[in-house]
Amino acid sequence: MNQTDRPIANPSVVLREEFDDWAVLFNPDTADAVGTNPVGVAIWKRMDGKRSLEDIVSEIRTSFEDTPDAVFKEIAAFVNILEEKGFVGLELDAKAADA
């Protein structure tokens, strides 16, 4: 089976949005937690297995002011960290999966 470039959030992970622009992603299978800000939350909510990383970056550029030039690199690094922690995977190619 081939992986796509479309990140998908681990459905077991809990998003706790708190006051003061603060949020926690919690993986109950590992007890691992990651604190993040509203941009991280916006990225998390877009990792649905349908959007590519480029799609997500494009939407973040639209939704937030003053996104830095290195936004793609920064978001890719964020997603990589989540991937390493098991919070995110890559969607499988549907055709390959069917075959």
Add this chain to the structure above:
Amino acid sequence: MQKQQMPEGLQDPAQPAAARVMRSPSSLDLEITARCNLRCRYCYFFNNPAVEYLDLPTDEWLKFFDELGSLGVMSVTLAGGEPFIREDLPLLLAGIVRNRMRFSLLSNGALIGDEIATYIAGTGRCEHVQVSVDGSCAAVHDSCRGKGSFDGAIRGIRTLQRHGIHVAVRVTIHRNNVHDLENIARFLLEDLGLPGFGTNAAGYLGACCANAGDVLLNIEELNEAMASLLRLAAKYPGRISASAGPLAEGRVWRRMEDARAQGQPAFHNGGRLTACGCTNIKIAVRADGAIVPCNMLNHVELGRINRNSLAEIWQHSPVLNQLRSRHSIPLTEFEFCAGCPYVPYCTGNCPGLAYTLTGKVDHPSPDACLRRFLEQGGAIP
């Protein structure tokens, strides 16, 4: 369009940006049953006149777990009574797992068999099972917990260990085991091979109130317990913990006395009723479904599960918010603290014990009062 920082700065989740209350509790303490196979002489749970000792049916808990899941609650601690007495425990645990939570269980160990241990291990979500062990042998342990309870506890611990489940032992210190602490530490850490254990002390709550003279430590025994535990904590570094009881008091009182003697400025949490901060993090439910701030404050009913919204109670209950504002009450307001040199370093201690000992929640607890301890002949080791 929002203006925000990029997400590269992964932050420490234990350090929210401000001290505002979270949108929902991160964890809950749930007394899932009012039944127990033992009747320990110092049990905080039984003989509370404000509590109705009833069990909720499975469906009520499962419905409530769905609400917790929707609120993003991360973990629950299941206690009682004895949680392993519930025949539907696997169903309840499945409901917790389904709602993306982790869990812990507080137990006397006697009802833990291979079947339920296999199930718990298989969930992959168990933080730990805490088993109470109060002695290094049956004669000491059973003196407050009843005949056969030591064998049951050790059998339960060995079953959990065999299934790879993290065991957290709690030793409650009382008059009958205060002379056995050295043996208890050796038994738990060397013979059973546990990584560590926690300690507290029997307190003037529940069933203990009727047995206080036989159970609670007197000043000489408290002196002995503190000295023994501080010595053992040095002998087994990082393996004996306490958030209350003689070990915690010994550590805190040393810091307070050092600060007073050296004329140090007030501690950051000193001089006001800052203990405890649990109401900003978690909340509790009684076996009959009453939502309470804490199981040490079981008489303070905030609502009922599946009838009242937990989020509404958490965010807007005037009683809960009043408890949270306890930290702004200066100790100098209390006659009890008048003239005390330790006020700048004191937190007022447990509100639950304050209530049972003084009838007031918004009052310092006499139970862990350093000045009173010294006046009664106590000495900081």
